[in-house]
Amino acid sequence: MVTGPKDFTVLGIETSCDETAAAVLRGAPGAVPQILSHRLLTQTEEHAPYGGVVPEIAARAHIRHLDRLVSEAMDEAGLGYADLDGIAATAGPGLIGGVIVGLMTAKAIAQAHRKPLIGVNHLEGHALSVRLATPLEFPYLLLLVSGGHCQLLGVEGPGHYKLYGSTIDDAVGEAFDKTAKLLGLGYPGGPAVQAAAESGDDARFKFPLPLKGRPGADFSFSGLKTAVRLQSRKLAVDGKVAPQDIADICASFQRTVGDVIVDRTTNAMKLYEADVSGRPLRLVTAGGVAANTVLRARLEGLCQARGYSFDVPPFEFCTDNGAMIAWAGIERLAKGEADALDIAPRARWPLAG
Ligand code: KG4
Numbered sequence: 001m002v003t004g005p006k007d008f009t010v011l012g013i014e015t016s017c018d019e020t021a022a023a024v025l026r027g028a029p030g031a032v033p034q035i036l037s038h039r040l041l042t043q044t045e046e047h048a049p050y051g052g053v054v055p056e057i058a059a060r061a062h063i064r065h066l067d068r069l070v071s072e073a074m075d076e077a078g079l080g081y082a083d084l085d086g087i088a089a090t091a092g093p094g095l096i097g098g099v100i101v102g103l104m105t106a107k108a109i110a111q112a113h114r115k116p117l118i119g120v121n122h123l124e125g126h127a128l129s130v131r132l133a134t135p136l137e138f139p140y141l142l143l144l145v146s147g148g149h150c151q152l153l154g155v156e157g158p159g160h161y162k163l164y165g166s167t168i169d170d171a172v173g174e175a176f177d178k179t180a181k182l183l184g185l186g187y188p189g190g191p192a193v194q195a196a197a198e199s200g201d202d203a204r205f206k207f208p209l210p211l212k213g214r215p216g217a218d219f220s221f222s223g224l225k226t227a228v229r230l231q232s233r234k235l236a237v238d239g240k241v242a243p244q245d246i247a248d249i250c251a252s253f254q255r256t257v258g259d260v261i262v263d264r265t266t267n268a269m270k271l272y273e274a275d276v277s278g279r280p281l282r283l284v285t286a287g288g289v290a291a292n293t294v295l296r297a298r299l300e301g302l303c304q305a306r307g308y309s310f311d312v313p314p315f316e317f318c319t320d321n322g323a324m325i326a327w328a329g330i331e332r333l334a335k336g337e338a339d340a341l342d343i344a345p346r347a348r349w350p351l352a353g
């Protein structure tokens with residue numbers, strides 16, 4: 001790729017959940033950027049015994065590893081801090097201890113080297129991540145499905161989002177994780193449930209379809225989680241559920257999640273189509289759950305039926321990473337935006353109202 005004079009070189013730092021990540025990117029909106037380095041350390045093993053992310057363990061792990069990962073990312077990029085146009089870090093939403101670690105590190109680097117600081121909304125990082133790999137134009141409809149988030153958003157451009165729906169209880173990744181924990185499949189649950197579902201019968205159990213058929217594009221997964229718990233209790237012999245029953249529960253659960261997502265996304269598409277009338281229709285799915293091949297196939301079918309293009313970022317950029325934070329920093333720097341050094345870390349930070 002040829003770099004132009006308007007390219008920005010940005011270090012991105014991500015610490016809002018259980019991934020410690022740093023990446024250096026060079027590029028500008030309108031083209032696929034160069035990923036000069038991309039370092040990531042996942043804390044999966046440290047949280048596995050608890051079946052979910054423990055905030056205090058996560059924050060301590062970020063402190064332990066972040067400085068080294070940033071140095072490695074800079075070395076791999078072959079750059080010094082003087083070569084950067086900005087430092088971007090997740091400023092929220094997320095586990096506050098982790099967010100503080102990443103944002104304070106970014107502030108220190110920005111201040112020491114007199115570089116602009118960009119405090120990135122983690123959700124904006126996911127929302128723009130598709131543009132790391134494809135120069136997809138705005139606007140698009142985004143289905144953001146991760147362990148912490150489940151939203152349908154209209155993306156008009158950096159800083160411009162419209163919320164069509166979000167979960168009223170659990171995020172979809174959380175539903176996968178809790179189902180896996182319940183069935184003894186380990187953590188993280190999404191890949192384990194998908195793998196178990198491969199040898200299961202997805203029509204064996206009729207689980208409830210939360211909010212299906214209702215107007216609007218909100219999600220709900222807590223009833224489904226309860227139904228899975230009741231079903232597995234019914235099937236258990238001496239507290240143990242047989243492998244084939246587990247596979248059938250996983251397959252039925254996954255199909256139900258697919259039904260709910262297709263139903264909610266269809267409603268959001270109708271609202272979105274009224275808003276973007278006449279412009280090309282595009283759906284993007286991002287977040288860790290976008291890795292699920294069964295859900296992807298369902299969404300692909302929906303897009304074909306309604307005349308949408310369908311894009312998913314490459315897997316490594318679907319889950320939390322530093323490259324998407326650096327890229328969101330580039331998109332904002334290109335608009336002439338940066339933040340003051342006193343920007344506060346935020347546990348909650350909706351992208352759109
Ligand atoms: O985006 P992400 O890395 O972290 C958050 O910001 O939450 O998403 C992690 C979530 C976890 O809940 C994990 O179980 C889920 O994504 N996940 C999957 C799959 N791979 C990861 N869920 C369903 N199917 C998968 N193949």
Ligand code: ZN
Pocket residue numbers: 122126146287319320
């Ligand atoms: Zn995330």
